[in-house]
Amino acid sequence: MDYDTLRCEIDQRILTITLNRPDKLNALTDTMLRELDDAFSQAEADDAIHVIILTGAGRGFCPGQDLAAALAQAASGALRYGEHLRGLYNPLILRMRRLPKIIIGAINGVAAGAGMSLALACDLRIAAESASFMQAFVKVGLVPDSGSSWLLPRLVGPARALELMLSGRRVSAQEALTLGIVNEVTPDTDLMRRAVELASELANGPTVTIDYIKSAVEFALDHTLAEALDKEAELQDLAGQTADHIEGISAFLEKRLPQFRGK
Ligand code: T3D
Numbered sequence: 001m002d003y004d005t006l007r008c009e010i011d012q013r014i015l016t017i018t019l020n021r022p023d024k025l026n027a028l029t030d031t032m033l034r035e036l037d038d039a040f041s042q043a044e045a046d047d048a049i050h051v052i053i054l055t056g057a058g059r060g061f062c063p064g065q066d067l068a069a070a071l072a073q074a075a076s077g078a079l080r081y082g083e084h085l086r087g088l089y090n091p092l093i094l095r096m097r098r099l100p101k102i103i104i105g106a107i108n109g110v111a112a113g114a115g116m117s118l119a120l121a122c123d124l125r126i127a128a129e130s131a132s133f134m135q136a137f138v139k140v141g142l143v144p145d146s147g148s149s150w151l152l153p154r155l156v157g158p159a160r161a162l163e164l165m166l167s168g169r170r171v172s173a174q175e176a177l178t179l180g181i182v183n184e185v186t187p188d189t190d191l192m193r194r195a196v197e198l199a200s201e202l203a204n205g206p207t208v209t210i211d212y213i214k215s216a217v218e219f220a221l222d223h224t225l226a227e228a229l230d231k232e233a234e235l236q237d238l239a240g241q242t243a244d245h246i247e248g249i250s251a252f253l254e255k256r257l258p259q260f261r262g263k
Pocket of ligand 1: 027112139142
């Protein structure tokens, strides 16, 4: 995985993707969006990768669309936002949500606009103390996109989501924790150690079952209780046929730690 705007490292079954335009706080360009989509696509196909960490280089996580690039294209009449979103952002967000592997957002700094959407599209979020979140769209006369209008209300409820979207105000990591936007907050210097620790726990767990858990929650979010119950039964059937399920029961009865193999 060799990219212009990303750094990718694989270690111990964990792929770390680092957005790498630190002088622009990792603002999203078309190249970066295509490279991100490619990196997630390769991660999906690679059995050696069990968990993915997404983070940013330097002091920002991602401040959304590169506004300089957007203005240049808009001024020349070359930018149609709908087309741009449908072509680049929307497939990336769907890929992340449908990816059968857990994505941990290690939010190292400000996540604004589509950068906040990118953070919300991760399955779990750990934020550094100095990180912050902004639904910045309204500040530049745009509506929330890249999944924010769907993902944020599900995390914080519609009234709070609207307040954040209408104000575009900056939410600190601590407030984000209180609101349920992030799972935990760590000291800045501890962020990657903690993200890797969590990723290792998941990577060494019953990964097939973990992927089923992700898809069960994703499915339940826009289906009825009856449909969700049926999906649970379908996935439990599959989980019950894994070697890790037998290992989990055996380890419990033998009073030892399970040795999961992701099978
Ligand atoms: O299809 C489509 O394209 C539509 C999609 C739209 C989705 C969107 O994301 S719209 C929302 C876009 N994002 C924003 O409106 C946020 C803009 N950025 C900011 O408000 C501030 O930069 C921050 C609050 C995020 C951080 O402020 P601060 O003071 O810590 O940093 P800074 O000095 O403003 O930024 C540092 C550099 O990054 C600076 O470059 P320079 O002057 O040193 O060369 C700044 O211009 C650059 N930068 C920050 N955000 C962006 C950016 N460059 C391009 N695009 C950005 N979004």
